[in-house]
Amino acid sequence: MSAVLSGVRVVELASWTYVPAAGVALADWGAEVIKVESVVGDPGRALVIGGFTRQAARADTDFILELSNRGKRSIALDLKSEKGREFFGRLLAQADVFLTNWLPAVLERARLTVEDIRGFNPNIIIARGTGLGVRGPDRDRGGFDAATYLARGGVAYTLTPFGTENPAVQGPAFGDLQAGITLAGGVCAALFHRERTGEATIVDSSLLAQAMWSIAPSISVADLFGIDGIPGAPPGLAINPLVNRYKTKDDRWIQMVFLQPDKFWAGFCQRIGLPELASDERFVPSSNLIANAAEATALVGAKFAEHDLEFWRKALADEPGVWAPLATPREALNDPQSKPNGYLITNVDDQGVEYVMVAAPVQFDETPPGPNRAPEHGQHTEEILLELGFDWDEIGKAKDSGAIL
Numbered sequence: 185m186s187a188v189l190s191g192v193r194v195v196e197l198a199s200w201t202y203v204p205a206a207g208v209a210l211a212d213w214g215a216e217v218i219k220v221e222s223v224v225g226d227p228g229r230a231l232v233i234g235g236f237t238r239q240a241a242r243a244d245t246d247f248i249l250e251l252s253n254r255g256k257r258s259i260a261l262d263l264k265s266e267k268g269r270e271f272f273g274r275l276l277a278q279a280d281v282f283l284t285n286w287l288p289a290v291l292e293r294a295r296l297t298v299e300d301i302r303g304f305n306p307n308i309i310i311a312r313g314t315g316l317g318v319r320g321p322d323r324d325r326g327g328f329d330a331a332t333y334l335a336r337g338g339v340a341y342t343l344t345p346f347g348t349e350n351p352a353v354q355g356p357a358f359g360d361l362q363a364g365i366t367l368a369g370g371v372c373a374a375l376f377h378r379e380r381t382g383e384a385t386i387v388d389s390s391l392l393a394q395a396m397w398s399i400a401p402s403i404s405v406a407d408l409f410g411i412d413g414i415p416g417a418p419p420g421l422a423i424n425p426l427v428n429r430y431k432t433k434d435d436r437w438i439q440m441v442f443l444q445p446d447k448f449w450a451g452f453c454q455r456i457g458l459p460e461l462a463s464d465e466r467f468v469p470s471s472n473l474i475a476n477a478a479e480a481t482a483l484v485g486a487k488f489a490e491h492d493l494e495f496w497r498k499a500l501a502d503e504p505g506v507w508a509p510l511a512t513p514r515e516a517l518n519d520p521q522s523k524p525n526g527y528l529i530t531n532v533d534d535q536g537v538e539y540v541m542v543a544a545p546v547q548f549d550e551t552p553p554g555p556n557r558a559p560e561h562g563q564h565t566e567e568i569l570l571e572l573g574f575d576w577d578e579i580g581k582a583k584d585s586g587a588i589l
Contacts, residue, residue: 186551187214192375194218194281196256197296199226201357202329202391203285203313204252205364209544210281210371211255212553218279218568219256220272222263223589225561228252233356243539245531245557248356250541252364253558254531259569260562260589263294267587274572276304281371283311289324298386309374311387313367318388327391333359337395338413342402346416363394365545417477425473425480426452426505430488438488438496442505445470455499456487526552533557562589 192215196207204219204226211217219226229249238246259275262268276282282301284291291297301310312318315327316336327333334340334354343352370387378384396403402413422428426442426449442448446469450462467473467480488496493509500507511519517540522528526547528540532555543553565588569579582588 186547186549186553188548189213189215189372189375192216192281193279194283194371195220195275195279196283198283198285198313200228200231200285200328200360201248201252202360202363203283203367204228205357205361206311206313206367206371207256207283208252208254209365209368209546210283211556212544213368213372213546213548215281217256217283218275218564219253219258219559220263220275221258221260221561223260223562223586225260226253229561241539243531243537244533244535245539247541250531250558251357252360254529254541255553255556256559257564257568258559258562259565261565262587263296265585265587267582267585269295271569271572271574271582271588273304274574275568276301276308278572279305279308280375281309281311283313283367283371285313287314287324287326288318302384307378307382307384309371309378309384309387311367311371311374312389313363314388314390316392317390329357329359329363329391330354332391333363333395333398337392338399338402339395342399342413345419347418359391359394362398363389363391366394366397368544420481420485421478422481423474423477425477425484428481428484429510430485432488432493432496433490434492436493437510438493438500438507439510440505440507442507445473448503448505449473452503452505455503456484457499458483458487529553529555531555531557565589 189210192210194207194210194215194217196204196217197220198204198207207217207219229246231248233248236247238244241247261271263272286294286296298310301308314323315332316322316325337359339359340351340353344350367387367389370389374385374387399413405414406412417423424445426440426445429437429439431437442452449467449470453459453462461467461480461483465472466476473480491499497509509515516522517528527543527545529543529552530538530540532538566579569588579588
């Protein structure tokens with residue numbers, strides 16, 4: 185069975201992308217995820233990235249919203265109202281997991297502390313994704329991935345090439361999606377623990393924690409050697425010429441990661457048309473290659489610059505060492521490995537136009553998740569309340585009072 189979380193109900197009280205991305209992964213793995221929104225809606229619904237609006241897309245979809253909310257149902261409640269809180273409490277009472285990105289002080293003001301939540305359901309797993317963690321002086325400061333993950337977490341500093349003036353930048357949701365899949369994994373571990381012991385645990389993760397995990401080798405070096413990370417070679421050079429990027433004639437780049445130079449050097453030199461270097465004492469054995477890295481890098485770089493990427497794809501087709509071109513997003517979209525492995529989900533909009541979304545990066549039984557779209561704001565409010573046992577009269581009165589959308 186590929187839907188390994190079938191029968192698990194997740195109540196998600198979260199906005200933007202980080203924690204909702206955890207909900208998407210859980211939905212991909214078979215959980216029922218109910219997104220609780222205010223009557224105003226997740227502010228992420230109004231987010232426009234790079235001017236790419238839903239109206240301008242070739243399919244009727246908001247790509248950022250869909251990315252972090254597909255496969256869920258949406259219920260819109262006013263949690264400040266007593267009726268909205270009653271509905272929410274009933275929802276929690278029938279859930280396995282409460283997933284939220286609300287900060288500690290906000291949860292306290294909303295009367296949704298651990299004790300409050302456990303008052304609705306003593307067996308519920310509580311999963312919290314924050315910017316900076318739930319303890320410490322900044323526990324109640326919010327976070328977004330560009331500031332909290334990339335900047336404060338040291339990722340930008342670590343990814344910025346040595347000698348480069350401008351720091352590294354990221355694409356939208358870069359840290360959010362990594363942190364989201366980590367939080368989803370934590371939820372699964374908590375579900376396993378509860379299944380074995382009957383104990384419901386609290387799961388915590390944060391953008392800062394994810395960033396520190398991402399650059400853990402550099403943080404270890406900072407501690408053990410008292411320096412800011414692992415030094416790299418200046419632009420255009422390499423400590424190991426076989427672990428380096430080389431520019432092609434058509435301004436593309438090829439990344440090589442040959443971690444055993446003695447194993448790969450001779451064959452590589454033959455393939456790229458420099459057979460005379462295979463036995464050149466300046467570069468053999470690998471200790472000499474490292475000692476004369478600048479000279480070797482210049483020779484290899486000049487050879488790569490003679491031909492375009494397509495030439496090198498053919499020349500290196502049988503290369504046993506690991507290498508790859510620096511792909512564009514469109515090339516990644518059409519990677520010949522993506523379709524057979526089910527890395528993309530094909531959805532269809534209301535007009536029958538197909539479009540793809542990226543699936544969560546873990547599968548079970550070699551079975552990718554099926555197509556699923558993101559819900560409209562409050563799309564399933566009445567449906568969910570009826571399932572919880574409320575009747576139409578109560579639902580109608582709640583709608584009239586503004587407790588639900």
